[in-house]
Amino acid sequence: MIREALKALWEYRLRAILTLSILAFGITALVGILTSMEALRSFIAHNLSGLGSQAFSLSGGGGRFRIVVRVNRRNLISGGEGVPIRLWEADLFERRFRYPEAQVARHIPLTFGGRARYKGRKTPPQVSISGVTPSYFYIQELRLAKGRYFTSAEVQRQASLIVIGADVAAQLFPDESPLDKWIQVQGRLYRVIGVLNRRGSLFGFSLDWECFVPWSVAFRESKSPAVSLYIKAPSVEAVPQVVQVARTTLRQVRRLRPSEEDNFSITRGEVIADFVLEQIRTVTLATIGISLITLFGAGLSLTNILLVVVKERTQEIGLRMALGATRRAIQWQFLAESVVVAVLGGGGGILLGLVIGNAVALLIGAKFIMPWKWVLLAVGISGSVGILAGYQPAREAAQLNPVDALRYE
Secondary structure, eight states: OHHHHHHHHHHTHHHHHHHHHHHHHHHHHHHHHHHHHHHHHHHHHHHTOTTOTTEEEEEOOSSBOOOOEEETTEEEEOOOBOOOBOHHHHHHHHHHOOOTTOEEEEEEEEEEEEOEEETTEEOOTTEEEEEEOTHHHHHTTOOEEEEOOOOHHHHHTTOOEEEEOHHHHHHHOSSSOOTTOEEEETTEEEEEEEEEOOOOEETTEEGGGEEEEEHHHHHHHOSSOOBEEEEEOSSSTTHHHHHHHHHHHHHHHTTOOTTSOOSSEEEOHHHHHHHHHHHHHHHHHHHHHHHHHHHHHHHHHHHHHHHHHHHHTHHHHHHHHHTTOOHHHHHHHHHHHHHHHHHHHHHHHHHHHHHHHHHHHHHHTOOOOOOHHHHHHHHHHHHHHHHHHHHHHHHHHHTSOHHHHHHOO
């Protein structure tokens, strides 16, 4: 029956191609957009949870804002008027903050969009430098490809040392080791002591241009240092308690009354990731709805084309009946042709959708995605559209009178 369907489609190949294209367009829209959403979801889950599931940050900042983070159905975090964390506040916080096995690190942004130079080579203006304490590397889970991190003693004496990103190393030292070489960034000289493992990109921006120096150096060089505190809890289960202790400690440092709002923010990368993923889920549901409407229109077009095909093949149907074909066989033949058209069109749409979706994944820096659940959904929808669209034309073909069919011109 499938062979007969394919033969009939070949004989009416121009109309079959038109029908395939209509259905393929709908499936391409479905699979392409959903593959893009899946790539974005995977990328966000892997990269946007930058602090990790056990860590969070304390930071100030200017302007009015309000942040509320719910943990176990309780509002733990709220922000009011943002006030930068000053050095003495960071010192006092670290002395007062107490939680077993929790780690604290300082972070000061120093340079954004700078160039790094070594001899005759230079990077694009994409290099960023942040001043951190050694514990920051462990809290952020930054791994070394070679070399070492700077030590607490080197931080204390404000040593001009730097740990560079993978792209900076590749650009400045393509044929030699960067270790113990002096590079210049924004007019400042630093000795390279370590190279980070490749980290990938975030929304098209490479994370491998990021470099780190001792926070004391960044504080000395920065005109308006803004200190952030990164804290890692000993376990995922302990995070809510550590967040509460950190919040209470900073409020005490700033002598905030119970009635006053927090004038700082507490941010968990996992919370940000969850929020973005929730938005992606909403967009995904909307995409499915729009694609189903498109496929409904494709199904109506397919039904209309198949009804025309039945009219054009009336004499063929009458001849088959005259030669002994039953009405059931005629109905199954046309239904098989409809399903074959739908599956072939759906298959083409799936392939094209995967190409488009993974092209988007490549642009945002995500890995290749094979969304099996969406592919299987597309296959199921294609088959269903074929059956539903072909049922009425197949039924009309089976109900033709053989004598009238043979006379039809």
